[in-house]
Amino acid sequence: MAENAKLTSAEQIVVKFTGDSGDGMQLIGNQLTALAALDGNDVNSLPDYPSEIRAPTGTIAGVSGFQMCLGDHKIYTAGDAPDVLVSFNPAALKHSSKFVKAGGIIITNSDSFTEKAMTKVGYESNPLEDGSLAGYDVKAIPMFTLVRAALADMDMPNAAKDRCKNFFVMGILCWLFSKEKQLVLDFIQEKFGPNAKKPKAQVAEANTLAFKAGLNYGETTVMFQERYSMGAAQIEKGLYRNITGNDAAALACMAAGAKSGLQPFIGSYPITPATDLLHLASEFKDAGLVTMQMEDEIAGICCAIGASCAGNLAFTTTSGPGLALKTEAAGMALILEVPLVIVNVQRGGPCTGLPTKTEQSDLLQSMFGRNGDSYLPIIAANSPADCFDATFQAAKIALQYRTPVIVLTDGYIGQGSCPWKVPTLDELEDLTPYVNFWKPEDHPGEEYVSYKRNSETLARDWAIPGTKGCQHRIGTLEKDETGAVSHDPMNHQNMTEIRKAKVDNLAQVLPELEVNGADSGKILVISWGGTYGAVKGAVDRLIADGKSVSGINLRWVWPFPPNLGEIISSFDKVLVPELNMGQLSLMLRAKFLVDVQSLSKVQGDPFREYEVIDKVNEMLGE
Amino acid sequence: MADTQLTKKYFASPAEVKWCPGCGDFAIMNAVRGGMVAAGKPRDEVAIVSGIGCSSRFPYYMETYGFHTIHGRAAAIASGVKVANPKLDVWVISGDGDSTAIGGNHFIHVIRRNINLNYVLINNKIYGLTKGQYSPCSEMGQISKTSPYGVIDYPMAPLKTAISMGATFVARSIDAKMKLSEEICVRGGQHKGLSMMEIYANCVIYNDGAHKQLVDKETGANFNIILRDGEKMIFGTDNQLCLVQEGFGIKAAKVADVAEADILVHDEKNAEMASVLAGMRPDNGLPVAFGVLFADDSKKTYDDMVYEQLDAVKAKRGRSVDDIMQEGHTWTV
Numbered sequence: 003m004a005e006n007a008k009l010t011s012a013e014q015i016v017v018k019f020t021g022d023s024g025d026g027m028q029l030i031g032n033q034l035t036a037l038a039a040l041d042g043n044d045v046n047s048l049p050d051y052p053s054e055i056r057a058p059t060g061t062i063a064g065v066s067g068f069q070m071c072l073g074d075h076k077i078y079t080a081g082d083a084p085d086v087l088v089s090f091n092p093a094a095l096k097h098s099s100k101f102v103k104a105g106g107i108i109i110t111n112s113d114s115f116t117e118k119a120m121t122k123v124g125y126e127s128n129p130l131e132d133g134s135l136a137g138y139d140v141k142a143i144p145m146f147t148l149v150r151a152a153l154a155d156m157d158m159p160n161a162a163k164d165r166c167k168n169f170f171v172m173g174i175l176c177w178l179f180s181k182e183k184q185l186v187l188d189f190i191q192e193k194f195g196p197n198a199k200k201p202k203a204q205v206a207e208a209n210t211l212a213f214k215a216g217l218n219y220g221e222t223t224v225m226f227q228e229r230y231s232m233g234a235a236q237i238e239k240g241l242y243r244n245i246t247g248n249d250a251a252a253l254a255c256m257a258a259g260a261k262s263g264l265q266p267f268i269g270s271y272p273i274t275p276a277t278d279l280l281h282l283a284s285e286f287k288d289a290g291l292v293t294m295q296m297e298d299e300i301a302g303i304c305c306a307i308g309a310s311c312a313g314n315l316a317f318t319t320t321s322g323p324g325l326a327l328k329t330e331a332a333g334m335a336l337i338l339e340v341p342l343v344i345v346n347v348q349r350g351g352p353c354t355g356l357p358t359k360t361e362q363s364d365l366l367q368s369m370f371g372r373n374g375d376s377y378l379p380i381i382a383a384n385s386p387a388d389c390f391d392a393t394f395q396a397a398k399i400a401l402q403y404r405t406p407v408i409v410l411t412d413g414y415i416g417q418g419s420c421p422w423k424v425p426t427l428d429e430l431e432d433l434t435p436y437v438n439f440w441k442p443e444d445h446p447g448e449e450y451v452s453y454k455r456n457s458e459t460l461a462r463d464w465a466i467p468g469t470k471g472c473q474h475r476i477g478t479l480e481k482d483e484t485g486a487v488s489h490d491p492m493n494h495q496n497m498t499e500i501r502k503a504k505v506d507n508l509a510q511v512l513p514e515l516e517v518n519g520a521d522s523g524k525i526l527v528i529s530w531g532g533t534y535g536a537v538k539g540a541v542d543r544l545i546a547d548g549k550s551v552s553g554i555n556l557r558w559v560w561p562f563p564p565n566l567g568e569i570i571s572s573f574d575k576v577l578v579p580e581l582n583m584g585q586l587s588l589m590l591r592a593k594f595l596v597d598v599q600s601l602s603k604v605q606g607d608p609f610r611e612y613e614v615i616d617k618v619n620e621m622l623g624e
Numbered sequence: 625m626a627d628t629q630l631t632k633k634y635f636a637s638p639a640e641v642k643w644c645p646g647c648g649d650f651a652i653m654n655a656v657r658g659g660m661v662a663a664g665k666p667r668d669e670v671a672i673v674s675g676i677g678c679s680s681r682f683p684y685y686m687e688t689y690g691f692h693t694i695h696g697r698a699a700a701i702a703s704g705v706k707v708a709n710p711k712l713d714v715w716v717i718s719g720d721g722d723s724t725a726i727g728g729n730h731f732i733h734v735i736r737r738n739i740n741l742n743y744v745l746i747n748n749k750i751y752g753l754t755k756g757q758y759s760p761c762s763e764m765g766q767i768s769k770t771s772p773y774g775v776i777d778y779p780m781a782p783l784k785t786a787i788s789m790g791a792t793f794v795a796r797s798i799d800a801k802m803k804l805s806e807e808i809c810v811r812g813g814q815h816k817g818l819s820m821m822e823i824y825a826n827c828v829i830y831n832d833g834a835h836k837q838l839v840d841k842e843t844g845a846n847f848n849i850i851l852r853d854g855e856k857m858i859f860g861t862d863n864q865l866c867l868v869q870e871g872f873g874i875k876a877a878k879v880a881d882v883a884e885a886d887i888l889v890h891d892e893k894n895a896e897m898a899s900v901l902a903g904m905r906p907d908n909g910l911p912v913a914f915g916v917l918f919a920d921d922s923k924k925t926y927d928d929m930v931y932e933q934l935d936a937v938k939a940k941r942g943r944s945v946d947d948i949m950q951e952g953h954t955w956t957v
C-alpha cells in the first residue's frame with residue numbers, strides 16, 4: 003500500500019472529460035456532477051459535443067466533451083481552464099490538452115495510444131512519452147488492461163469490458179476528490195440493477211467491479227501525490243436536485259399549467275438543442291401536460307396558438323432557425339393578443355450554423371424578427387436552474403398581458419446543469435388571477451367586447467370558445483375595439499400604439515435592477531442570460547481586487563427595467579460581453595445613446611471569467 | 625339549447641358579406657350553415673378557423689367563435705383548438721391556394737392524424753384575393769396573371785392526396801349543386817374524424833367558368849357523377865353512362881353496352897376505389913365524382929387518443945406535479 007496521498011483542501015476544481023462521441027462523456031460528466039452535488043458542493047456543468055451522432059471514431063471532429071466546476075461556494079460557470087482533464091484517446095487528448103491549467107492533471111488511457119490512433123490525429127510520436135506534455139501532471143493509465151484484469155472472471159466480450167472504463171475512471175475521481183463511494187454504487191444499481199427501467203445484471207456487476215478497481219487504483223498506486231477534499235457550499239436550505247436548463251423549462255410548463263388552472267399544452271417540433279425539453283415534457287401526461295409534436299416548426303407554434311385561443315396555457319419550444327420559421331405566427335399571437343410562451347434555446351447561427359454549440363444568437367431576432375411594429379416581452383434565463391423561474395414568469399406575464407413572451411435560454415444553460423432548489427407547488431405563485439377569462443355572469447348587463455382593455459395592463463378582455471353567448475370573431479387583420487376588421491388609418495395608429503404601450507407598461511412593474519458592487523464607478527459590466535455566470539464571477543473577483551467595477555444582469559431583456567438608464571449613467575464606461583456580435587450593445591446604444599463597448603465572442607463556447615477580467619483591465623488601462 | 629332553435633339564420637352574423645356578387649362562396653356558406661345545424665352544437669360551442677384568401681373571410685360572417693388566421697396554417701391552428709377543447713365543433717375553411725400550396729404540409733398531416741375537424745376546401749382553382757394567379761389546382765394551360773402563356777404545373781388532386789393520407793371522410797360538391805353541398809356538409813359535420821369536403825367554387829372575376837363543363841345545363845351531367853352508397857354508378861343526361869372496372873382502374877361505358885352486373889356499385893368504405901374515384905377527370909374520359917367518396921367511422925380520432933393516453937398514464941404512473949419535480953437524485957441542505 004502506498005503512502006497516503008496528501009489531502010489538500012480545494013475551494014473549487016474544474017474537471018473536463020473528452021472522448022469519442024458515443025463514448026459516454028455526457029453520462030460520466032453528469033454522474034460526477036450529481037455526485038458532487040449530492041456531496042454538498044455547488045456545481046455547474048457544460049456539455050460540448052459535435053452535431054454528428056456518431057462522428058468518425060478517433061478523430062478530433064468526433065470528440066465529445068463535458069466540463070464542470072465543483073466548489074465549496076456558489077459556482078456560476080463550468081469554470082475556466084480545467085484542473086483535471088480526463089481524455090480517453092489520442093484524439094481527445096490532442097483536442098483538449100491545450101486547455102488545461104499549467105501544472106494541471108491529465109488522466110488518459112494509455113492503452114488507446116496505438117500507432118494507428120496516434121497517426122490518425124497527427125501525433126508523430128507518443129505524447130505520453132515524448133515530453134511534449136511536460137508542463138502537466140500526466141497520469142497515463144492502461145485502462146483497458148486494468149479493467150479487463152478486474153473483470154477477468156466475467157463472461158463477457160472484451161469490447162463490453164472496455165466500456166466499463168468510465169466507471170473505472172469514476173472510481174479514480176471518487177478517490178481523488180474524496181467523494182462518497184456509496185453514491186456511485188447506488189447510481190449503478192439505479193441504472194442497471196433489478197429495479198432499473200431496463201435491468202442488466204451483468205452490466206451492473208461489471209461496472210461495480212470496474213468502479214471498485216478504480217477506487218483501489220487511486221488508493222494503492224503512488225501515482226497521485228495529492229487528493230482533494232472540499233467542504234459543502236453554503237446554499238439556501240431546502241430540497242435540491244441537479245437539473246439541466248431544458249429539463250427545468252419543461253417542469254415549468256407543467257407547473258405553470260397547474261398554478262393557472264389551465265391545461266398546459268406544448269406544440270413543438272424537434273430541434274437541437276431544444277429537443278430535450280420536449281422529450282421530458284412528453285413524459286408528463288400523468289400531470290395533464292399535452293404535447294403535440296407537429297409536422298414542422300410553424301405547425302408547432304400554430305397549434306399552440308390554437309390551444310391558447312381555446313383556453314389552454316400554451317407553449318412552443320424551439321431553437322434559432324425554428325424561431326425564424328415561427329416568425330409570422332408569433333406575430334399572429336401578438337395581434338390576436340393571446341397568451342403564448344415561446345422558449346428559444348439559442349444556438350450558433352445564422353441558418354443551421356452550429357446546432358450543438360451555444361450562442362446568444364437570437365436577441366435581435368426575438369426583438370425585431372416579425373413584420374410590423376411588433377414588440378413583445380423577452381426574458382432571459384441566467385442559469386440552468388433559472389430556466390424554471392424564467393419560463394414560469396413568462397407564463398405569468400403572457401397570461402396577465404395577453405401577449406406572446408419569448409424565453410431566451412441557450413445551448414450552454416439549456417444543456418448545462420446545476421443544483422436546483424425544488425419548489426413545492428404550494429410555494430409557487432398562484433397564476434389564476436391572471437387567467438381572468440371574461441364570463442357573462444361576472445359582468446351582468448354588459449356585452450362582451452373583444453378588444454376592450456384593462457386600464458392598467460392594457461390586456462384585452464378575453465372570452466374563450468364555449469363561453470355562453472360570447473361568440474365573436476378575431477383575426478390577424480387590423481381591427482377596432484369590437485374585433486371588426488378596420489382599415490381606418492387612425493384606428494391602426496391607435497392599435498399599434500396600444501400594442502407597444504402594453505409591452506412598455508410591463509417595465510413599470512418589473513423589479514428594479516440590483517447592482518453587484520458600488521452604485522457608481524468606472525466600469526459597469528452588463529450581462530444577460532447565459533453570460534450571467536462568467537460576468538458575476540469576473541466582477542466579484544475584480545471587486546475583490548479593489549477595482550472600480552460593478553455588474554448588473556438583465557433578466558427581462560425587453561422591456562428594459564425602469565432603472566437601467568439611471569444605473570448606466572452612473573458609470574464612466576459600460577461593457578457588454580455577449581456571445582454574439584454585440585446585439586444587446588446595439589439595443590442599449592439605441593435606447594440610451596451611450597457608447598457601450600462590446601466584448602464579442604462567437605466560438606460556440608461560453609465566456610471564461612478571465613476573458614471578461616482581461617477586457618475590464620484593458621478598459622481600466624491596467 | 626333546444627335543437628329547434630338551431631337554424632341557418634342562427635349561425636349568420638350581422639356582418640356585411642363582402643364577397644363579389646355571384647361568388648360561389650355564398651352558396652357554400654349556406655351549405656356549411658346547414659352542416660352546423662345538423663351537427664347540433666349551439667353557436668357558442670362552434671369555432672371556425674380560416675387561413676388567408678377570399679374564402680377565409682368566412683368566419684366574420686358566422687355567428688360563432690371565429691379565428692381568421694394566417695396563410696396556410698388554419699389546419700394546424702384548428703388542431704390546437706380541437707385538442708385543447710374537444711367539446712367544440714371545429715370547422716376549417718380554406719381555399720385551394722391556402723390548403724394545397726402554402727399549407728400543403730399541414731393539409732396532409734391534419735388528415736393523417738384524423739383530428740375530429742370539419743374541413744371545407746373551397747376550390748376555385750385560382751388565387752382570387754391576390755387578384756388572379758394560378759394555384760396548385762389550376763389546370764394545365766390555364767391563363768392567369770402569373771401564367772400569361774399557360775400553366776405548365778400539373779394540377780394536384782386534393783382528395784386523392786386526402787385518401788392517400790388515410791382520410792376517414794372524403795366528399796366533393798360544387799357551388800352550383802346547393803342541395804348536394806349541404807348534404808355533404810351535414811354528413812361531414814356528423815362524421816367523427818376528419819371530414820374533408822372539397823367544394824368547387826366559381827370565381828366570377830378571375831376564373832369565371834372554370835367548372836362550366838360540369839354545370840352546363842345541357843351536357844353537364846355527362847361530365848360528373850353523384851355517388852350514392854350502395855347504388856350503381858350511373859350518370860349522364862339520360863343516365864346513359866356508367867362506370868365499370870378495367871384492370872385496376874375504372875372506365876366509362878354506355879349502359880347499353882355492358883352487362884348490368886358489370887356496372888360498379890359505390891361502396892363508401894372502399895378506400896382503394898375512392899382513390900380512383902377521386903382522380904377521375906373529364907380529360908381522362910371520366911366524370912368528376914361528387915357526393916361522399918369515402919366514409920369510415922371506425923378509426924379513432926387523434927383528439928380522443930390524446931385524452932385516452934393522458935388517462936392511461938395517469939392510471940399507470942399517477943405522479944403529481946410535486947412528485948415529478950422531486951424526481952431524480954435529490955438531497956436536502
